[in-house]
Amino acid sequence: MRKNVVAGNWKMNKNLQEGVALATELKALLNGVTVKCDVVIAPPLTHVASVVDAVKGSIVGVAAQNCADKEKGAYTGEVSAEMIQSTGAQYVIIGHSERREYYGETNEIIKNKIALALQNGLTPIVCFGEVLAQREAEKHFEVVKSQVEEAMFGFSPEDFGKMILAYEPVWAIGTGKTASAEQAQEIHAFVRGIIVEKFGKQVADDCTILYGGSCNPTNAKELFSNTDVDGGLIGGASLKAADFMAIIQAF
Ligand code: PGA
Numbered sequence: 001m002r003k004n005v006v007a008g009n010w011k012m013n014k015n016l017q018e019g020v021a022l023a024t025e026l027k028a029l030l031n032g033v034t035v036k037c038d039v040v041i042a043p044p045l046t047h048v049a050s051v052v053d054a055v056k057g058s059i060v061g062v063a064a065q066n067c068a069d070k071e072k073g074a075y076t077g078e079v080s081a082e083m084i085q086s087t088g089a090q091y092v093i094i095g096h097s098e099r100r101e102y103y104g105e106t107n108e109i110i111k112n113k114i115a116l117a118l119q120n121g122l123t124p125i126v127c128f129g130e131v132l133a134q135r136e137a138e139k140h141f142e143v144v145k146s147q148v149e150e151a152m153f154g155f156s157p158e159d160f161g162k163m164i165l166a167y168e169p170v171w172a173i174g175t176g177k178t179a180s181a182e183q184a185q186e187i188h189a190f191v192r193g194i195i196v197e198k199f200g201k202q203v204a205d206d207c208t209i210l211y212g213g214s215c216n217p218t219n220a221k222e223l224f225s226n227t228d229v230d231g232g233l234i235g236g237a238s239l240k241a242a243d244f245m246a247i248i249q250a251f
Contacts, residue, residue: 002206004037004224005164005231006248007125008238009065009093009212012044019047023054025241030058036251037231040125041238042093045079052088063091063125066099069112081113081120091123093233095151097131097170107150114151118159125164125233126152127212132171140169141190148191149198157199165209166233167191172213174235181222181229184211188228217246224250 014022023041030039042063043051052062068078084092094117095110110126117124128147130140144167152163167187172179179187188209195204211223212233223229231251237243 002230003208004251005040005208005210006037006234006244006251007040007042007063007091007093007164007166007210007232008234008244009042009063009096010044010238011065011098011235013239014043014047016047016050019043020050020054022239022241023051023060026244027055027058027060029241029245030060030248033249035059035248037248039248040091042091045084048084048089049087061091062087062089063093064089065093065096067092067094067113067117067122069109069116071116081116081122085120085122089122091125091164092117093125093127093166095147096127097129097168097173101170107147110151111154114155114163118155118162123162123164125166125210127166127168127233129168129170129213135169135171140187144187144191145194148194153198157203160195160199161203161206163207165191165207166212167209168212168233170213174214176214178214178216178219178223179211181219181226184223184229185226188226192228215247217243217250220247220250 040061040063042065064084067081094113099105114124130143134143169179192204208230210231210233211229215232216237
């Protein structure tokens with residue numbers, strides 16, 4: 001089912017106490033307020049279980065920012081999808097460009113992570129997007145197409161339907177340089193088009209596609225008003241409860 005979603009990716013920010021305080025503040029801001037989107041926060045892994053507790057009784061869902069591409073065993077330092085699920089978190093971000101760039105994640109690895117997330121009942125929020133040089137060379141459609149096909153199209157229509165997609169042009173992440181509403185809509189419509197070709201119109205219509213990259217309280221409304229933009233994956237602006245709340249209320 002296509003949904004509006006605003007998800008906050010805290011990245012490697014906030015210690016445990018600060019993270020619990022931020023989650024608690026957000027819960028308080030949302031108390032008694034009707035919102036028109038699902039709300040998700042993705043704290044660092046060390047905080048996930050405590051943040052799940054902190055937001056209990058609210059509409060806020062919790063995501064991990066990553067999971068292992070292996071089921072279990074001798075993989076020191078890794079955390080499995082099953083472990084994440086056991087904390088009460090419901091989502092996991094997979095294939096963020098920072099994971100692709102700094103930790104060598106390929107579409108193949110991302111595909112394995114998606115499979116494990118789905119097997120464990122987590123909703124994967126799968127990221128893709130071109131880097132600046134690719135956009136300048138006008139290769140962004142091609143890049144996005146191969147990322148989406150290689151990481152996400154090897155699943156059944158039913159499993160694909162459980163994923164949330166997030167278009168994050170790398171040149172817009174943390175740079176203050178947002179994709180224009182037209183640039184976002186253009187890629188989102190393109191992606192929905194290739195989903196129609198692969199899985200048919202119903203699956204494409206039901207697919208939630210988020211935009212991420214310097215989304216903030218000022219530009220959120222314009223971005224979210226596009227037909228094919230179903231919400232945002234928010235980095236920097238999710239670290240302040242009031243800013244994140246303002247983005248949630250852009251719907
Ligand atoms: P940003 O990050 O909002 O700080 O640009 C977005 C993201 O990387 O998910």
